[in-house]
Amino acid sequence: MKRILAALGLCAFVAAPANAEQFVTVLTGGTSGVYYPLGVAMSNVYGKAIPGAKVTVQATKASVENLNLLQAGRGEIAFTLGDSLSQAWKGDEEAGFKAKLDKLRTIAAIYPNYIQVVASKESGIKTLADLKGKRVSVGAPKSGTELNARAVFGAAGLTYKDFAKTEYLPFAESVDLIKNRQLDATLISAGLGVAAIKDLSASQDITIVSIPADVVEKVGDSAYIAETVPANTYNGQTEPVPTAAVRNLLVTHSGVSDDAAYAMTKAVFENLDALAAAHVAAKQIKLDATALKSPVPLHPGAVKFYKEKGLM
Numbered sequence: 001m002k003r004i005l006a007a008l009g010l011c012a013f014v015a016a017p018a019n020a021e022q023f024v025t026v027l028t029g030g031t032s033g034v035y036y037p038l039g040v041a042m043s044n045v046y047g048k049a050i051p052g053a054k055v056t057v058q059a060t061k062a063s064v065e066n067l068n069l070l071q072a073g074r075g076e077i078a079f080t081l082g083d084s085l086s087q088a089w090k091g092d093e094e095a096g097f098k099a100k101l102d103k104l105r106t107i108a109a110i111y112p113n114y115i116q117v118v119a120s121k122e123s124g125i126k127t128l129a130d131l132k133g134k135r136v137s138v139g140a141p142k143s144g145t146e147l148n149a150r151a152v153f154g155a156a157g158l159t160y161k162d163f164a165k166t167e168y169l170p171f172a173e174s175v176d177l178i179k180n181r182q183l184d185a186t187l188i189s190a191g192l193g194v195a196a197i198k199d200l201s202a203s204q205d206i207t208i209v210s211i212p213a214d215v216v217e218k219v220g221d222s223a224y225i226a227e228t229v230p231a232n233t234y235n236g237q238t239e240p241v242p243t244a245a246v247r248n249l250l251v252t253h254s255g256v257s258d259d260a261a262y263a264m265t266k267a268v269f270e271n272l273d274a275l276a277a278a279h280v281a282a283k284q285i286k287l288d289a290t291a292l293k294s295p296v297p298l299h300p301g302a303v304k305f306y307k308e309k310g311l312m
Helices: 002-015 035-049 063-071 084-088 146-154 171-179 197-205 213-219 258-269 272-279 280-284 302-309
Strands: 022-027 055-060 077-081 102-119 135-137 165-167 185-190 206-209 222-227 241-253
Touching: 002 241, 022 035, 022 063, 022 258, 035 055, 035 077, 035 258, 035 272, 035 280, 063 077, 063 084, 063 102, 063 146, 063 241, 077 084, 077 146, 084 102, 084 135, 084 258, 084 280, 102 171, 102 197, 102 222, 102 258, 102 280, 102 302, 135 171, 146 213, 146 241, 165 206, 171 185, 171 197, 185 197, 197 206, 206 241, 213 222, 213 241, 241 258, 258 272, 272 280
Parallel strands: 022 055, 022 077, 135 165, 135 185
Antiparallel strands: 077 241, 102 185, 102 206, 102 241, 222 241
């Protein structure tokens, strides 16, 4: 009996788990967008707020890739556009989702992404109709930006065939080609003050092309709202410009524990100043009812946090 008890004690000792590290991979976007600097700021916040967390930041092609990675369990939290998230939940293959991504869970709806069409001044482009016959970049293939481009241009009566040349490039590469006079315009879906457009406006005169409210309405998706790029957001842009916007969200998956999801949600809203210091877009993140709006269910860990704050 003593030998049996001793053996059982040894087994219990061997089976007892050591204090496992909490791995948190933050899935972002291209380094010249808004997701990446905010993701870096979030990683710093999580490193301090979550005991034992081993946090890494991964640059990606943004929304569509991020959601597919989450479904596969290859990340713990990601940035995404609201329309991409809706399409992922439905399993829209044309949008880049081969099946319904049923493991996705929402942490928070955050700031709006402004769909910003920027053209070189010398191109003569002033309206969406002026894009016909021009060389245009529409964002990385199957990215959230490219899905926005299809929706907005389609609502304006344009297809990619109307352009003299269509490029599928990330923000920084699109801007470089405009600088080199190899492109006339690009559509960038990001927070206000995105680095790529700031960089372009510092090197040459630009035009932020208006997306009128009636075009936004014709998109036919409630994720799209009419917004305005305020005057002086970019160098030389002296007037406010009507545009479209889609809200961004922070998303996780069902395999993430309730405690981890709670900690990630809490850390975001308790460190908004640190996020705003990383990028001005984060100043629009609010702890209110808008944070709960999503086409995908909230993670139970996030629900716990919002109940504590009296929002549910």
